[in-house]
Amino acid sequence: MPVKSSSSAHLHAHLAGDAQHAHFFENRSQKVLAWALCLTLSFAGVEVAAGFLSNSLALISDAGHMVTDAAALGLALLAQLIAKRPPSAKHSFGFGRAEALAAFVNGLAMLAVVAWIVFEATQRFAKPQAVQGGTVFVVAAIGLAINLLVAWVLSKDKESLNTRAALVHVMGDLLGSLAALAAGAVIYLTGWMQIDPLLSILVSLLILKSTLGVLRESYHFLMEGVPHQIDYLAVGADLAKVDGVLSVHDLHVWDMSPGQPALIGHLEIGDLRQWPQVLRAVKAMLLARHGIDHVTLQAEVAGMAAPHDAAPPH
Secondary structure (H helix, E strand, C coil): CCCCCCCHHHHHCCCCCCCCCCCCCCCCCHHHHHHHHHHHHHHHHHHHHHHHHHCCHHHHHHHHHHHHHHHHHHHHHHHHHHHCCCCCCCCCCCCCHHHHHHHHHHHHHHHHHHHHHHHHHHHHHHCCCCCCHHHHHHHHHHHHHHHHHHHHHHCCCCCCHHHHHHHHHHHHHHHHHHHHHHHHHHHHHHCCCCHHHHHHHHHHHHHHHHHHHHHHHHHHHHCCCCCCCCCHHHHHHHHHHCCCEEEEEEEEEEEEECCEEEEEEEEEECCHHHHHHHHHHHHHHHHHHHCCCEEEEEEEECCCCCHHHCCCCC
């Protein structure tokens, strides 16, 4: 029998029969984000300067993406470091939600960048400006190579929501580099300046679609929504079918950290003496059918629940 203790470490310990989840993903390497951050920062300054010197909105847009990418990668790296901190007396669930929070902030930042690009592009349609096509082409080609390398590095960490959010930034910048490359070639060969703002708007719309997806996913997680891979109604129905369970109520399912679903609820049973057997059956069913390992359930006998608790799962 464990010794009673008031220490935070003891309170967060997982004993025999408890869920074996971690409050963070131990196998995530910060080296992935660190390398991506270094590569992005190494070229961001060059592209910012070249964008303004060549007067290319497409290149300026790509430069803005590179700067935003650097900030996004920095936030992602910081969030992963925070997420690996163990649970404490003030944060009993740990810091796994730091990743989703950073992803949400990154998404909002990208929305602001898209809005600025579209605004500038509309202004240039009305008043076309001269652009140095050759400079744009060369710098965009180098930027494309950098972005391809960064995207490849980030793709090695597929499980982190926050890293995927940073990858959205980089993929958007990759599209920006392609647009700037095309704009530079067209302007250099034909002198058609409108291609610059036109391609900038096209890239912005593509980036917007990916950004909204990241915002929806991170918002759903932060609001403790039911994990997308879990059918809440099916979980309630399967619980009610377990031998010895009379009814299910006050049922909640959410992700403690990305990919780590948890469940709490009340089960009404006929005889409290059957609870150990019922609990074992319930835990085995939830893990096998729904992949839920972290389970906290309260047993009640008929008439024990308060009137407002007796409603079916909502």
